[in-house]
Amino acid sequence: MDLLPTPATRAGRDGLAALLAKPRTAVIGLDFDGTLAPIVADPEQARAHPGAVPALAALAPRVASVAVVTGRPAEVAVRHGGFADVPGLEHLVVLGHYGAERWQAATGELTAPPPHPGVAAVRAELPGLLDRAGAGQGTWIEEKGRAVAVHTRRAQDPQAAFDALRGPLTDLATRHGLIVEPGRLVLELRPPGMDKGVALLDHVRATGAGAVLYAGDDLGDLPAFAAVGKLRSDGVPGLLVCSGSTEVTELAERADLVVNGPEGVVGLLRGLAARLS
Numbered sequence: 001m002d003l004l005p006t007p008a009t010r011a012g013r014d015g016l017a018a019l020l021a022k023p024r025t026a027v028i029g030l031d032f033d034g035t036l037a038p039i040v041a042d043p044e045q046a047r048a049h050p051g052a053v054p055a056l057a058a059l060a061p062r063v064a065s066v067a068v069v070t071g072r073p074a075e076v077a078v079r080h081g082g083f084a085d086v087p088g089l090e091h092l093v094v095l096g097h098y099g100a101e102r103w104q105a106a107t108g109e110l111t112a113p114p115p116h117p118g119v120a121a122v123r124a125e126l127p128g129l130l131d132r133a134g135a136g137q138g139t140w141i142e143e144k145g146r147a148v149a150v151h152t153r154r155a156q157d158p159q160a161a162f163d164a165l166r167g168p169l170t171d172l173a174t175r176h177g178l179i180v181e182p183g184r185l186v187l188e189l190r191p192p193g194m195d196k197g198v199a200l201l202d203h204v205r206a207t208g209a210g211a212v213l214y215a216g217d218d219l220g221d222l223p224a225f226a227a228v229g230k231l232r233s234d235g236v237p238g239l240l241v242c243s244g245s246t247e248v249t250e251l252a253e254r255a256d257l258v259v260n261g262p263e264g265v266v267g268l269l270r271g272l273a274a275r276l277s
């Protein structure tokens with residue numbers, strides 16, 4: 001049986017207490033890569049932790065809403081997560097592309113805005129830019145449809161490759177009206193105007209939630225952490241969970257609770273489901 005850990009902060013303990021007291025009003029927001037799915041070298045091979053879907057399926061019927069909030073296209077997160085057609089997850093929502101896309105398990109429908117024209121322009125220029133910047137073997141482009149991402153995890157010196165490309169990729173993105181979203185050894189060029197904070201706030205407000213838990217691991221999750229801070233100041237208790245890693249420290253510094261990567265997140269979800277059953 002997974003025990004529930006005690007958050008390190010007063011606000012976090014209040015958030016957890018509110019969630020346990022009124023679970024039917026609670027929204028559970030979860031990042032995908034690094035939080036529900038262990039980080040691997042090839043994003044195509046990333047899969048949800050084997051305990052993630054069973055834990056979510058046990059927890060979801062006891063809360064107001066479970067939402068996966070991810071930089072991935074929603075359809076990819078649904079496929080790699082194994083989230084479709086799961087008893088217990090009939091009301092799961094996946095907010096993909098940092099909230100620009102919304103997939104609902106209830107209908108299987110995906111809603112998304114029209115593509116940003118800057119993405120096609122960036123896609124065309126990117127190979128030449130990487131050549132000119134001397135990006136070596138192992139640096140590669142992930143095609144994401146509404147965005148493109150340059151990964152350096154497989155480069156000889158991943159952090160040096162990331163650092164060297166950040167400036168040129170920012171210039172390229174800016175010229176075409178896009179932004180650069182830095183992540184775990186990845187620089188994503190994507191349309192502006194949406195982030196995980198906006199996505200989470202919209203979802204929490206639409207749900208009329210009385211408590212929120214958000215778990216993430218990466219820089220792209222910081223806006224969602226800030227959104228929970230905003231909700232707290234508006235009187236909605238919240239719990240901030242960091243899926244801990246040695247690669248990113250910014251979330252651990254702001255979290256109420258740091259757990260041991262996806263294994264720890266799954267343990268927490270199981271503990272919540274057990275406590276609420």
Ligand SMILES: O=P(O)(O)OC[C@H]1O[C@H](O[C@H]2O[C@H](CO)[C@@H](O)[C@H](O)[C@H]2O)[C@H](O)[C@@H](O)[C@@H]1O
Pocket residue numbers: 031032033034038039040041042043046069070071072142144149151153183184185186188218220
């Ligand atoms: O918002 P997320 O669900 O965390 O997605 C963010 C990015 O995750 C993926 O990249 C990360 O995971 C890969 C697989 O483990 C890993 O190889 C890579 O180094 C990580 O940065 C994904 O490929 C990106 O498109 C997402 O934006």
